[in-house]
Amino acid sequence: MIITSSDNQKYKYISKLKSKKFRDKENSFIIESKKLVEEAISSADVDFIFLSEDNKGYESNLEKIVFSNNLFNKLTNLVNPDGFAAVVKKPRQKDIKGKKVLMLDQINDPGNMGTIIRSAEAFGFSDIILLANTCDIYNEKTLRASMGSIFRLNFVYKNIDDIKNLKEKYKIVSADMSGYDINEFKSDEDLILAIGNEANGLSDEVxxxxxxxxxxxxxxxxxxxxxxxxASIIMNKLS
Structure with missing residues (x-):
């Protein structure tokens, strides 16, 4: 069946997921493009996939919703969509176990966030701490820039008191223009690398x-x- 009406409940549900508030309420988010959908199928908890009419023949064991091309184009955030998308459940937070952890302090740009996430996977930072006022990692721009890495890393939301407790195990290394040359820094200790806001740098608390x-x-x-x-350069140096 091809859905052609915007009164359809699935259409309304997907439309609402464009709002961060609704994503948080439902613990779900939207991904777009065939590459990301297939990454999610292999690495994440996919609720259902939805396709444009042109892709109605795509085979999957998951629930499959097919919209008319016109309706699909109203749902997409892409300029040139390929007609593939899915609704994915947010993963549960896990305990931090890595020897090298990334901490993001008020990163605001979704594109930067996605690129940082992709680099974190590349350089072995499998745990990422998100402090307050950091942008939503399930923003469509972040998801695209992460290139699927977002499905394979552990994201945890922490406050400053939580970080104080983590200092019992971890040394905090922060990126700052007044610091020591990263090329000369060597440490075998477990560490948390802190990256600050694009314009203002690290918060006073960090x-x-x-x-x-x-x-x-x-x-x-x-x-x-x-x-x-x-962030990518420093993670590479510390890996």
Whole structure:
């Protein structure tokens, strides 16, 4: 059956999931593109997939909803959608167990967030702490930029008191332009790498908990790097 009416309950449900408030209420989010859908099928808890009429022949063991091309295009956030999408359940938070953990302090740009997540997987940071005022990791731009890494990492929401407790096990290393050269930093200790806001850097609370600040040495007249690039370089150095 091809759904052609916007009064359809599944259509209304998917439309509501574009809102962060509704995503939080339902503990679900939308992904788009065949690549991400197939990544999710192999790595996540997919509720159902939904397709454009052009892809009605796609075979899956999951529940499959087919919308007319017109209705699907109203649901998509992509300029050139390929007609593949799915609703996925948010994973449960797990205990932090990694020796190297990433902590994001008020990262605001969804594209930066997705790139950082992708790099975290590449460099072995399987646990990511999200502090208050950090952007929604289930934003469509974050999901696209993460290229599927978001399905394979452990995301935990913590406050400053939680971080204080983690200092019993972890050393906090924070990225800051006034820090030590990352190329000279060596440590065998379990550590949390803190990356701050794109414009304002680290919050005072995180600064006060930091054991050591590190920076990336740069040449020319460059004063700073994009947060995602900086995070990626430092994670690579620490891996």
């Amino acid at each position: 600064r006060n908990l930091t054991d050591i600040f590190v920076k990336i040495p740069m040449q020319g007249k460059i004063e700073s790097l994009n947060a995602a690039i900086a």
